[in-house]
Amino acid sequence: MENNKQFLDARNFLLRKKNAYEEAIAGFNWPRLENFNWALDYFDKMARGNLNPALQFVDDNGGNSSYTFDDMASRSDRVANFMAGLGAKRGDRILLMLGNEVALWEVMLAAFKIGAVIIPASELLVEEDLDDRIKRGQVSYIVTNSKHTHKFSGYADGMDGAICVDGEADGWINYTEADACSARFTPEGITRSDDPLLLYFTSGTTSKPKLVLHSHQSYPVGSLSTMYWIGLQPGDVHLNISSPGWAKHAWSCFFAPWNAEACIFIYNSVRFNAKSFLKVLTNYPVTTLCAPATVWRMLIQEDLREVRSSISLRELVGAGEPLNPEVIGHVQKAWGITVRDGFGQSETTALVGNSPGQEVRPGSMGQPLPGYEVVLLDPEGHVSDEGEVAIKIFPRPVGLMLGYADSPEKTAEVMSDGYYRTGDTAKRDSDGYITFIGRADDVFKSSDYRISPFELESALMEHEAVAEVAVVPVPDPVRLTVPKAYVVLSGNFQPDSDTAKKLFGFIAERMSPYKRVRFIEFIDEFPKTISGKIRRVELRKLESTPYDGNKNNKLGSFHESILHS
Numbered sequence: 001m002e003n004n005k006q007f008l009d010a011r012n013f014l015l016r017k018k019n020a021y022e023e024a025i026a027g028f029n030w031p032r033l034e035n036f037n038w039a040l041d042y043f044d045k046m047a048r049g050n051l052n053p054a055l056q057f058v059d060d061n062g063g064n065s066s067y068t069f070d071d072m073a074s075r076s077d078r079v080a081n082f083m084a085g086l087g088a089k090r091g092d093r094i095l096l097m098l099g100n101e102v103a104l105w106e107v108m109l110a111a112f113k114i115g116a117v118i119i120p121a122s123e124l125l126v127e128e129d130l131d132d133r134i135k136r137g138q139v140s141y142i143v144t145n146s147k148h149t150h151k152f153s154g155y156a157d158g159m160d161g162a163i164c165v166d167g168e169a170d171g172w173i174n175y176t177e178a179d180a181c182s183a184r185f186t187p188e189g190i191t192r193s194d195d196p197l198l199l200y201f202t203s204g205t206t207s208k209p210k211l212v213l214h215s216h217q218s219y220p221v222g223s224l225s226t227m228y229w230i231g232l233q234p235g236d237v238h239l240n241i242s243s244p245g246w247a248k249h250a251w252s253c254f255f256a257p258w259n260a261e262a263c264i265f266i267y268n269s270v271r272f273n274a275k276s277f278l279k280v281l282t283n284y285p286v287t288t289l290c291a292p293a294t295v296w297r298m299l300i301q302e303d304l305r306e307v308r309s310s311i312s313l314r315e316l317v318g319a320g321e322p323l324n325p326e327v328i329g330h331v332q333k334a335w336g337i338t339v340r341d342g343f344g345q346s347e348t349t350a351l352v353g354n355s356p357g358q359e360v361r362p363g364s365m366g367q368p369l370p371g372y373e374v375v376l377l378d379p380e381g382h383v384s385d386e387g388e389v390a391i392k393i394f395p396r397p398v399g400l401m402l403g404y405a406d407s408p409e410k411t412a413e414v415m416s417d418g419y420y421r422t423g424d425t426a427k428r429d430s431d432g433y434i435t436f437i438g439r440a441d442d443v444f445k446s447s448d449y450r451i452s453p454f455e456l457e458s459a460l461m462e463h464e465a466v467a468e469v470a471v472v473p474v475p476d477p478v479r480l481t482v483p484k485a486y487v488v489l490s491g492n493f494q495p496d497s498d499t500a501k502k503l504f505g506f507i508a509e510r511m512s513p514y515k516r517v518r519f520i521e522f523i524d525e526f527p528k529t530i531s532g533k534i535r536r537v538e539l540r541k542l543e544s545t546p547y548d549g550n551k552n553n554k555l556g557s558f559h560e561s562i563l564h565s
Contacts, residue, residue: 006031019357028370037191038220039112047073076109082178090115122245193217222399223255229353232260304334325362349399484519495522500558
């Protein structure tokens with residue numbers, strides 16, 4: 001009971017200080033819990049008898065289903081009893097591969113109650129990915145749906161349990177057996193706050209996925225910072241565009257809204273369509289919205305002013321990749337609401353953000369969020385105004401991972417000399433606002449100047465012809481490397497020399513000569529991770545791979561000299 005009170009006291013403090021950043025920073029202290037099970041000690045106590053909506057699903061076919069907090073407490077108890085009956089116990093690892101369907105939330109809550117460890121897996125994963133997760137993740141149980149059972153051929157028989165959530169599947173346990181189980185679950189023993197809870201395989205934009213291990217405290221309690229950044233309040237209806245399987249889904253489709261006693265609103269569509277999405281916002285009372293930069297770039301292609309009077313939105317945020325100032329300005333002009341950027345990782349909860357009530361400086365990802373002390377470290381490890389984003393770990397912030405489950409060496413490398421190093425670089429102004437520069441391995445040198453791809457990408461995004469852009473270095477005999485922009489065009493712009501001239505001229509008016517883009521290449525679409533992040537490592541490889549006329553959807557490459565031709 002005392003642990004639950006500490007959690008609620010910390011939560012309620014942040015709810016009260018929603019628009020008072022300085023007071024929130026000064027007065028917030030992480031609850032330091034010895035024993036804590038978020039699903040049992042917080043969620044069930046909050047949810048029992050609570051008939052407010054906790055989870056709502058709508059889709060393009062008119063489907064609309066809703067579940068109360070009380071529903072979710074009872075349903076997850078049935079599933080916990082069902083899985084315990086199959087032998088699932090504390091510490092067992094469950095690979096969970098589901099879409100945005102109610103069983104995902106039920107199984108997660110149930111696993112937490114048992115003390116098992118969930119390994120979230122995206123539906124986009126293929127057999128090779130799953131093989132890696134099953135082996136390195138030491139999986140004992142698989143939970144999926146009939147669309148994906150075939151991907152586990154050869155593995156299901158070797159599991160302690162392989163469960164299909166939507167009906168009969170040969171060789172799989174039918175999830176509907178949970179319906180006959182008791183709606184009251186009695187746990188075996190206590191849960192320590194540092195017991196493992198979630199094991200994430202990172203998206204791997206530049207390397208093989210790492211195994212990020214979180215505890216019963218680090219993500220559930222740590223997500224108080226995320227709740228604060230979003231600006232969630234009890235009774236809100238929160239829509240987050242994120243695919244299950246990635247840490248951002250747990251951030252914003254699980255812990256942060258339910259920590260605030262807000263409703264999680266899920267919009268399911270086969271493929272994202274900006275017009276259909278805007279219609280959902282006008283038909284349902286969504287109050288808070290989180291979307292990745294890619295979605296915001298798609299939305300501003302529409303006339304947002306048409307729906308301004310019909311939406312209930314109060315808070316808009318973006319995460320996953322930095323938001324370009326042009327996108328923020330466009331939404332502000334159309335809706336009168338500022339999209340607030342934020343920053344975090346699979347290894348953390350939200351740690352930097354433009355929180356409600358703060359002045360938002362377009363281009364900046366904001367200031368450190370409550371509970372995090374953030375510094376920038378230069379290459380020698382000294383605190384500086386520009387460098388790698390790092391977190392002080394004495395005292396250790398609750399929202400930081402336990403470590404990399406398969407690599408104590410990597411854990412020691414990123415957590416040394418009193419800091420957790422994120423691998424991202426940024427600069428800090430005199431008022432404490434932090435502006436993203438790039439991944440440490442994305443920033444490059446041209447002559448003796450350091451080039452930030454994000455800075456050049458933000459400048460190009462201001463041109464109406466640019467839908468998406470990524471800047472990478474290409475070899476140069478004089479300057480070592482020079483910037484090249486890969487561009488996906490918007491509207492009716494053609495991938496020809498006229499468009500290239502316009503973009504070169506546009507950037508020349510806005511950038512110093514030493515960091516101007518020297519090459520532009522038009523492509524149909526970007527190579528991306530299955531979590532939607534641009535794989536710049538693949539773009540860099542293109543520069544050393546001869547073009548065979550078919551691959552990489554290249555449409556045309558141009559040098560800046562075209563301006564003078």
